[in-house]
Amino acid sequence: MRKAAVTTVSTVAGVVLLLSLKPHVNAAPAVAAPSPSAPSSAPSSGAPSPSPSTSRTTSASPTGTYTGATFTTRYGPVQLAVTLAQGKITAVKALQTPSGDGRSQQIASYAVPQLTSETLSAQSARIDAVSGATYTSEGYVQSLQSALDKAGV
Template sequence: MRRVLFAVVVTAIGLVLLLSFKPHDVAGVAEPPAALAPTQAQSSPPTAQGSTGSAGKPSGSRTVDGDVADTRWGPVQVRIALTGGKITDVQVLQAPDGNRRDIEINNRALPILQQEALSAQSAQIDSVSGATYTSDGYTRSLQSAIDRAGL
């Protein structure tokens, strides 16, 4: 009986240690490369910019910032550019960049997410495998920008 109890306790401790292991963190990483740097720093709350027509429908070109979506590895925020009610560009204002692995993941995932968003013209896009948290934050921020734009 003692052996069984000991085996259960050791297994539980091992499982807790295994689940708390975070291989994602890398110490001693310098500044992120320019490819991942936000396009524009922002200290004020997100706002919509541009003009609206007489019926309240968007006209011309404007940009709308999405909410900052907090993820396990850091904040994600996007800005959409609109022309005549159509999304013409999605820029990443913030993305996790705390270590080399974050940068590597985002350099691969963010262009895919941008292309998906432009193709879908909505936040109903697939997650990028291996970048689940970033994908989730991206779609949440994108949806908030789309909601602000009234699309």
């Protein structure tokens, strides 16, 4: 009988502890992605959308550098500049990455090169997030998509 009571109390205590934990992975990011079909309103940083640094070509394949909107993540802002040559992504430069503390800087310095490499391979914003850098990855993809939308790609 004593064994059953100890087991029951232990099980109840374990369930209560598990239910009281707040999962980090399921928390929603601080920004919502702009819909690709609708024109983007002001980015979450409150600043007006930056314009492309070079003008669009008149052909169907844009060439130039396009700056994406700044997206504020839980750990800091993310903003990218994407360089296109005849519609192909040739370079991605991170203009802003989370840098509020040492850990955020470390995660960004690890994740951004991987995200950039994947972007150059995929030639789109349809890339996988880097494990352990979910918020940075989400901000990266959103800013990347914003820049590609400005380019008309």
